[in-house]
Structure formats: C-alpha cells, structure tokens
Amino acid sequence: DAEITQSPRHKITETGRQVTLACHQTWNHNNMFWYRQDLGHGLRLIHYSYGVQDTNKGEVSDGYSVSRSNTEDLPLTLESAASSQTSVYFCASSVDRSYGYTFGSGTRLTVV
Amino acid sequence: DQQVKQNSPSLSVQEGRISILNCDYTNSMFDYFLWYKKYPAEGPTFLISISSIKDKNEDGRFTVFLNKSAKHLSLHIVPSQPGDSAVYFCAASGWDTDKLIFGTGTRLQVFP
Numbered sequence: 654d655a656e657i658t659q660s661p662r663h664k665i666t667e668t669g670r671q672v673t674l675a676c677h678q679t680w681n682h683n684n685m686f687w688y689r690q691d692l693g694h695g696l697r698l699i700h701y702s703y704g705v706q707d708t709n710k711g712e713v714s715d716g717y718s719v720s721r722s723n724t725e726d727l728p729l730t731l732e733s734a735a736s737s738q739t740s741v742y743f744c745a746s747s748v749d750r751s752y753g754y755t756f757g758s759g760t761r762l763t764v765v
Numbered sequence: 766d767q768q769v770k771q772n773s774p775s776l777s778v779q780e781g782r783i784s785i786l787n788c789d790y791t792n793s794m795f796d797y798f799l800w801y802k803k804y805p806a807e808g809p810t811f812l813i814s815i816s817s818i819k820d821k822n823e824d825g826r827f828t829v830f831l832n833k834s835a836k837h838l839s840l841h842i843v844p845s846q847p848g849d850s851a852v853y854f855c856a857a858s859g860w861d862t863d864k865l866i867f868g869t870g871t872r873l874q875v876f877p
Binding site for chain 1: 769811814858862863864868
C-alpha cells in the first residue's frame with residue numbers, strides 16, 4: 654500500500670545544531686508540503702514543492718530549508734535549531750487540492 | 766495575519782446531538798475549502814470538502830455549509846459519536862494554488 658512516512662517520530666536536539674527531518678511518500682504525488690503545528694496557531698506552512706527541483710517558501714520559512722531531488726522525498730532542514738522551533742512537524746503530499754492532502758504521522762522536535 | 770480562523774478552541778457535545786464547528790476566512794480568492802480531523806499522535810486526515818460553486822456538501826453524518834458572502838463555513842456532525850472526539854481543522858485554497866491554509870483548530874469532545 655502507498656504511504657507517507659516521517660522519521661524520526663521524536664527528536665531532541667540542542668540549540669544551534671543542524672537537524673534534518675525526513676519525509677518519504679510512495680504515492681507518486683508531485684506536491685509535497687511541510688507544516689508545523691503549535692498550540693494557538695494550528696498548522697502553518699513552512700515550505701512546499703510542486704515537483705522535482707521545485708521548492709517554495711510558506712508562511713513560516715525562516716530558519717528552514719528543503720530540497721527536492723526526487724519525487725518521493727522532501728527533507729526539511731533546520732539550519733541552526735532554535736527553541737522557537739520546538740514543535741510537531743507534519744509532512745503531506747497530494748495530487749492536487751481537490752483530493753486533499755495525505756499527511757504523515759508527524760515528528761515531535763524538541764530544541765533544548 | 767490569520768487568513769483562516771476558528772474562533773472556538775473547544776466544543777463539548779453530548780452523544781447523539783449535533784456538533785457545529787465554525788470557520789471564517791478573510792481572503793476572497795479562496796475557492797476551495799476542506800475539513801480535516803486529527804487524533805492525538807496522528808497526522809490529520811481528510812474529512813470533507815466543498816467548492817465555492819456550492820453552498821452545501823454532505824457525506825454521511827458530515828455536512829459542510831459555505832456562506833460566501835459572509836466568508837464563513839461550518840461543519841455539522843449529526844449524530845455526534847464519541848469517536849468523533851478529535852481536533853478539527855478547516856483549510857482553504859485559492860484557485861491558482863494547491864497549497865492549503867489551515868485554521869487554528871477546534872477540539873471537539875463528545876461525551877456519553
């Protein structure tokens with residue numbers, strides 16, 4: 654069965670470290686997205702991609718980067734982790750908006 | 766600037782009764798709206814959607830209503846069941862993009 658997986662599920666890192674969160678989907682979807690979920694803010698878009706070599710900034714992109722070298726993967730990198738980036742991160746993929754998104758199970762990141 | 770707002774952070778409803786979750790948006794370019802449901806430690810899952818050419822869409826116990834003039838949509842769940850207890854997010858998209866803008870979420874609790 655097709656799926657979208659995120660790893661790791663939980664991560665604790667120190668301030669200033671570089672961290673990469675993985676997202677892998679086997680739906681063959683062109684569109685992939687990264688969101689963060691925070692209390693009182695809901696889900697906020699970090700970065701998104703409409704295909705290989707395409708990346709775009711979302712609402713809260715500062716301090717984050719992504720790269721899309723193939724259809725299946727969209728890794729999210731925190732260049733220098735900050736305590737404000739403690740959050741739950743969700744990756745999603747889609748064919749187009751009319752079919753909705755398929756979300757991964759999330760990565761809980763704690764920056765200490 | 767929150768383009769999609771869910772002003773009720775929580776809602777408590779008795780089993781068998783109707784649950785009504787509300788969502789307001791500010792961007793008149795939005796033309797497609799979705800509701801997602803999220804259980805703890807899981808990613809959001811797609812529930813129901815509506816295009817701006819409609820004012821109502823039904824799927825079993827779930828109905829979404831759209832009032833374009835008021836920039837307001839609502840999700841009705843009838844009858845409510847304990848398994849409906851979750852966080853519900855509304856989301857919106859413009860005609861020229863596949864990215865979704867999410868609201869802050871409403872936590873629904875259905876009690877016996």
